[in-house]
Amino acid sequence: MKFSFASVLSNALGGNAAWPAQWRSPEPKASYDAVIVGAGGHGLATAYYMAKERGLTNVAVIEKGWLGGGNTGRNTTIIRSNYLWEESEAIYEHAMGLWQELSTELNYNVMYSARGVMMLAHDRHDVETFKRHVHANRLAGIDNEWISAGEAKAFCPPLDVSPTLRFPVVGAALQRCGGVARHDAVAWGYARAASAMGVDIVQNCAVTGIRRDPSGAVAGVETSKGFIGAKKVGVVAAGHTSTVMAMAGVRMPLESYPLQALVSEPVKPFMPCVVMSNKIHAYMSQSDKGELVIGAGTDAYTSYSQRGALHISEHTLEAICELFPAVRRLRMLRNWGGIVDVTPDRSPIIGRTPVAGLFVNCGWGTGGFKATPGSGHVFAHTLATGEPHPIAAPFSLDRFRTGRLIDEAAAAAVAH
Amino acid sequence: MLLIRCPYCATERPEIEFRHGGQAHVARPADPSAVDDAAWSEYLFFRDNPKGVAAERWRHVHGCGRFFNCLRDTVSDRILATYPAGAPRPTLGAEGAR
Ligand SMILES: Cc1cc2nc3c(=O)[nH]c(=O)nc-3n(C[C@H](O)[C@H](O)[C@H](O)COP(=O)(O)OP(=O)(O)OC[C@H]3O[C@@H](n4cnc5c(N)ncnc54)[C@H](O)[C@@H]3O)c2cc1C
Numbered sequence A: 001m002k003f004s005f006a007s008v009l010s011n012a013l014g015g016n017a018a019w020p021a022q023w024r025s026p027e028p029k030a031s032y033d034a035v036i037v038g039a040g041g042h043g044l045a046t047a048y049y050m051a052k053e054r055g056l057t058n059v060a061v062i063e064k065g066w067l068g069g070g071n072t073g074r075n076t077t078i079i080r081s082n083y084l085w086e087e088s089e090a091i092y093e094h095a096m097g098l099w100q101e102l103s104t105e106l107n108y109n110v111m112y113s114a115r116g117v118m119m120l121a122h123d124r125h126d127v128e129t130f131k132r133h134v135h136a137n138r139l140a141g142i143d144n145e146w147i148s149a150g151e152a153k154a155f156c157p158p159l160d161v162s163p164t165l166r167f168p169v170v171g172a173a174l175q176r177c178g179g180v181a182r183h184d185a186v187a188w189g190y191a192r193a194a195s196a197m198g199v200d201i202v203q204n205c206a207v208t209g210i211r212r213d214p215s216g217a218v219a220g221v222e223t224s225k226g227f228i229g230a231k232k233v234g235v236v237a238a239g240h241t242s243t244v245m246a247m248a249g250v251r252m253p254l255e256s257y258p259l260q261a262l263v264s265e266p267v268k269p270f271m272p273c274v275v276m277s278n279k280i281h282a283y284m285s286q287s288d289k290g291e292l293v294i295g296a297g298t299d300a301y302t303s304y305s306q307r308g309a310l311h312i313s314e315h316t317l318e319a320i321c322e323l324f325p326a327v328r329r330l331r332m333l334r335n336w337g338g339i340v341d342v343t344p345d346r347s348p349i350i351g352r353t354p355v356a357g358l359f360v361n362c363g364w365g366t367g368g369f370k371a372t373p374g375s376g377h378v379f380a381h382t383l384a385t386g387e388p389h390p391i392a393a394p395f396s397l398d399r400f401r402t403g404r405l406i407d408e409a410a411a412a413a414v415a416h
Numbered sequence B: 001m002l003l004i005r006c007p008y009c010a011t012e013r014p015e016i017e018f019r020h021g022g023q024a025h026v027a028r029p030a031d032p033s034a035v036d037d038a039a040w041s042e043y044l045f046f047r048d049n050p051k052g053v054a055a056e057r058w059r060h061v062h063g064c065g066r067f068f069n070c071l072r073d074t075v076s077d078r079i080l081a082t083y084p085a086g087a088p089r090p091t092l093g094a095e096g097a098r
């Protein structure tokens, strides 16, 4: 089924009762050419590009819950590509390029909105770091510009830039092509398009084991719906990657932390862009429903509890109230957590593993939503050819042995 | 917020008095230049990250200032035991064995 003005109109006249299911819900077959573990945005995008660009449609995506119910459906949807190192610039900018046409490509409105992402600087150290980022990005042809506090105020009027603040705004780095997208729509759009090309998406089916043949290579996965054979398995399980990889005896340089977000009651259009402050840890944008979407930090300790501590979100709200005094009397409607998989250098791991036929795409931590199209695109190449895509090659698991880290943590201390 | 019992101060205090110190019982190779890259990488970067009982270090920064170890269930976040640094990891009864 193709969405068009005519289809929307005719369904509206019919009371919207005749829309078909957007993807099939098949029982798993006995075997596939490839199995992807995890139907988050990254896993679904991987399946989509395997089918679309490699003609590989005998593929299953196995999901223990519902598709998009992991971090994909829990994140604050900030999209930007102004990372410091060339390797990161390449992969996030690759995704940025794909975001531009994604709604058309999928025939599904992912509501990508390039409203600008403004990262606030509060002191001299921030200014120097951000200017370094701006210069590095511009050398790489990536949109990023330095603006003054006054320009920041003009770009986002409710922002308080008075010099008397405990952490005054002294300037900002602005990526105008940055913005947000509708997280669920990204998962649904990729699922729908992949399913239409023949990819089986199997929900409510947990992978419980990884079976290996006598040579040690992958033979398939054990699941709550039985054994599914596959010579290639791609693990895209975010916060649960360590546990899934342990099923094949592979240890990962990952730690899983709860990361929280919360939304306010809906209000009239209030802020036109995304504002982030790493220094005082606050992120905010406004959804199309009018809710203010606020990202908090991770808990101090590793956990799979999928909720965060209250003092973490309180800390963020203090910073938000300082930056945006007008929101002080708003009520918060909901808060929730996701489990994020954090690597030592805060960059993802994409590629081969010590086990033949087993591939992994993980470690996106607190900031992988923005990369969803690019991550799926390069990982599809890896799964199809067995070789890393040139953009993904630096993000190998092996870098933790060779020491060729991509240290976005030290470079930016940036989340999202 | 966790309530954590510092084994030195022998009181249960709120989590914000403490700083988390990562996985416990990770021993630095005695002679770093003698180990190969894989072993050094394992020491630096690879962690258990268990879904279940984790042994982790905490430091009572706003109390006695000392490091100690803790067993915590990472699914329920329930703290099962705390013990001084250097002490062996305690074996848990049936209750902690989930
Ligand atoms: C609160 C919060 C805010 C965030 N904000 C941003 C942001 O503003 N910008 C940004 O770029 N990123 C953000 N992120 C990070 C982003 O959400 C993730 O990096 C990204 O969504 C990861 O996508 P994924 O598809 O890899 O993971 P997920 O969507 O988590 O998908 C993994 C899937 O694997 C499944 N799975 C796990 N184990 C098994 C198993 N054994 N068998 C079968 N299936 C299994 C899970 O159920 C899950 O559906 C945020 C994250 C959180 C939690």
Ligand SMILES: [Zn+2]
Binding pocket: B006, B007, B008, B009, B010, B060, B063, B064, B065, B066
């Ligand atoms: Zn103490």
